[in-house]
Amino acid sequence: MSSSPNALCFGYELPASGAPCLVRFGGQGLTVTFVSESPVGWSEEVPFTALSVSVGGLDHDQLVLKWTGDRGERALYLKDADLIRSFRRSAPESLHAPFEQAAERARLVRRRRRMVWGVVAGAILVLSAGLWRGGDLLVALAVERIPPEWEQKLGESAYRDFLARQDIVKEGPAVSAVQEMTRRLVEQIPNNPYKFEVTVVKSDVVNAFALPGGYIVVFTGLMKKATAAEEVAGVLSHELNHVLQRHGLERIVKRLGLVAAASIVFGDQQGLAGLMKQFGVELMTLKFGREQETEADLTGLQLLYRAKIDPSGMISFFERLSEKDEGRMEWLSTHPMSQGRAERLKAELAAMPKLSPVPFTFEWAAVRESLGVPLPAEP
């Protein structure tokens, strides 16, 4: 039989760290043989009737057998699973109940620990989810606190900066057409806090964008691409609604982070300009999120409807834009298109009562001709 120790024995005259010993169970009791305490090989026989059973150790995972012998109180700490099984096999009936109690206690401690960790992990999950949603809420609160005048100042500086480097179409059929569309749309906005300004920029880029505060740029490339005025009006309505829903501000505040959002909510809004410089956020490169696009689509559709402009132009234009095409379709890169978007708008439109559109006062073909698109040949 091996003589390597399998348990620790504690007692008055034994070392505090425990005396390594070899424990064997027999029919009547156990034998403890000390391995390193002098005299080495000293044995003690303990009858089962003298033993009390409990659990101990840091994790309550050790079986503790205690008895009072000739040399005072003794405690034996067993953690070897085979040894514990051997004890269970040889222990008499009278020790089974205390043993089961001890085992139950050890299991209880383990279960409780697992449960506490489970609860903690759950709490962390809930908390982070809450922060995620709470972050959105904080952004919304921060955006709400920024006054439109200040938003206008922010947008205006970016707008002037941008236009200074562009070839602007100052007058002509294209400008008056866009102005008419804008007027008809803006008239339908209740309590409009913004003074919308639309500029037509000469460029082949198929694009249009809105800056916070109501500054909208339409490229002639987009107008040339459109086969009907309603299509351009659809894009305009979509852009107007980005402004009205303050999507640009939302993106900025989100980019600046929660700390900035919190400082806007609880402190002064003027600091945002400084913060923006600090974080190098460029208004022009801001992209809208998928949810914001959907929102601008739907509110844009409703605005067109109220302005009595045929919304199907918007939908068909979106569809055409999403098809593979040549040219610089930058509107798509800032307004990612998907089949689902057009489908959704179609469904929305179908649910609305039939509209009798009021036509524009200009001829779209003439507008396009002024931009250099030849008149379509009469069939």
Add this chain to the structure above:
Amino acid sequence: MRSEILYPGAFPMVRVELAAGEQIKAESGAMVGASPTIDVESKMEGGFLGALSRKLLTGEKFFFQTLRASRGPGEVLLAPTVPGEIVVLELDGVNEYMVQKDGFLAGADTVSIESKMQSFTRGLMGGEGFFILKIGGKGTLILNSFGAIHRIDLKPDQEYIVDNSHMVAWSATTSYNIERASSGWVASFTSGEGFVCRFRGPGVVYIQSRNPGGFGAWIRQFIPVSE
């Protein structure tokens, strides 16, 4: 292996003599000097995942270094990073020690080291974090402390109270509960103790005479703040 503590006190060093072919593991960066017969290898104790969990969970080093007397017998000098005592324990195969993460300096190759998750309360308030090292097996174990090391012997059911940031290592046969130092919450913190650990024997508890966190807070006030 044979070990000897040189310069006992605040700045000790331990000399370990290795027979040919023998090897020990040590905290990475612990080697100060060695005979030319010694090879230094780094080893991820417990495999990659084990090492990763030890690194992430206990904050212990990812690698242990293995010092092997591959070209004949030789000696190795080892020292901890912080000023403080070194203690050498002989593990007999049944004794196991729980060691807080900075306490391990070196051990025989036959000594086993694993990280172990503590209960939530102990992890949160115990001052050693949620994970500690459980060191068992057979052979020499070398621990280091911040400040002097003090050994407390506990008989069965004997209790002792230790400030939670002064613990270095304790036998697995002891158990402890975290409690407030005073009966009132305010008094617990104004007394400067906060939480304490009530240890219950049998077993041995090694404590350190200085509190690393307290020392850090003290020294911070002397560090010039750069603009």
